[in-house]
Amino acid sequence: MLHLKLSKSTNGLRGLIKVDISILIPTKNEELTIEQFVSWAFEGIEKLGVSGEVILADCSTDKTRELAVGLGAKVIDVPKSGLGFAYSYSRNYVSGKFVILGDADCTYDFREIGEFYSKFIEGYEFVMGSRLKGKIEKNSMPFLHRYFGTPFTTFVLSKLLGLPFSDIHCGMRGITKELLLKLPFNEKGWEYAPEMIIEATKLTNSFVEVPINFYKEPKNRISHFKRGKFAFLAPFKAGLGSLRVTLLHAADSLLKFSGLVSMVIGLTGATVLTFGPVVVGNFRLSLISQFGFVVLFNYGTISYMISRFLGLLYAGDKAAIRNLKNILNFNVISLTLFITTSLSIMYLTYLMVLLNNNHIEFTQLLERNIRYGNILFLVNQLFFVIFIFVLLLNLLDRKINMATQYE
DSSP states (O other), rough: OOOOOOOOTSOOOBBOOOEEEEEEESSOOOOOTTTHHHHHHHHHHHHHHHHHEEEEEEEOOOOOHHHHHHOOOEEOSSOOOOOHHHHHHGGGGSSSSEEOOOOOOSSSSSSOOOHHHHHHHHHHHHHHEEEEOOOBTTTSSSIIIIIIHHHHHHHHHHHHOOOSSSSSTOOOOEEEEHHHHHHOOOOOTHHHHHHHHHHHHHHHHHHEEEEEEBBOTTTTOOOOOOOOOOOOGGHHHHHHHHHHHHHHHHHHHOOOOOOOHHHHHHHHHEEEEEEEGGEEETEEEEEHHHHHHHHHHHHHHHHHHHHHHHHHHHOOOOHHHHHHHHSSHHHHHHHHHHHHHHHHHHHHHHHHHHHHHHHHSSSHHEEEEEEHHHHHHHHHHHHHHHHHHHHHHHHHHHHHHHHHHTT
16 A cells, blocks of 8 residues: 655645655554654655655554554555665655655654755765764663663774764664665665665765754653563664674775784784794793794784775776786796795605604704794795685686676
């Protein structure tokens, strides 16, 4: 069933007029607040003096739909719950050029959507609301959400992806219909909130943040976080889900940073211990410590190379791939890997003979040679990882060339 009611500032039938703005809201059993919400939404459109519609992506089992339809809202039957699924399923029914998203629990005041519309008129394609920059009514947000969960996950996303937003969990946000139709919908539940931000800002540089006010839920309404079994775990699940989505989308940045840090620490530690043990307080760093630094360097190299590959894979920049291929010549890298591997095997054989001849006493000569061997193995591991990277680089270049031929 589809229903449409345009705001009083418009005349005519749907399909014969242009709809300026759509308010699209996922709903599930919101009969307690839906009438107030729909009234607020139409009032907000009226205040702008533009044509508009209110759309519910609904999977309710109560009277939410009937009440909303009675007030003129357009209702779309969504076959299953989930924030991401609701937006994905209902976006093709949107008529407006600009779309404002949010919740129907009246914690966001849709009578005040002027700031979002103004940003659209200025040319922005994605407009994020920020409760932390607006006014938050007392007792409207749980203590942990306000002072830990939201700031922490927002900090992680902003630092890893370089985004300027202060409140990634704010549900009230605006997006052009054109951009909304381009978005991928990998996450079907609450986790789509941060994914929308990440994917939208990949597709456009035209985004901005506006302050909004956040209010307490109406009396007797039960939050979705508190519904069902194990409801007390829902906020933690949502927070961890948001963190997972952020880390997945920032995998290249995260691996690059951690890889470089591991490489620097590993290389420094392994090199210093090549010249003998180092005493730090009550600890004596020697062969085992050096080997640990070698392993750390190896992990760092793998992480960094994967991050570079992911960056090239995301960008699909043929020129950058070919330039890197020229720098890291496959034949040169292969020959270098063969040489370092051969030297490593020869040196390992030498150490085994030396150990066999000194099996009673672990001499300083043997210890020194093992230190040198660790450095040699470090270099060999480095070129092995580079070899794998170059191999993947060539495969990626071939794939891009094949795709280009069929365009």
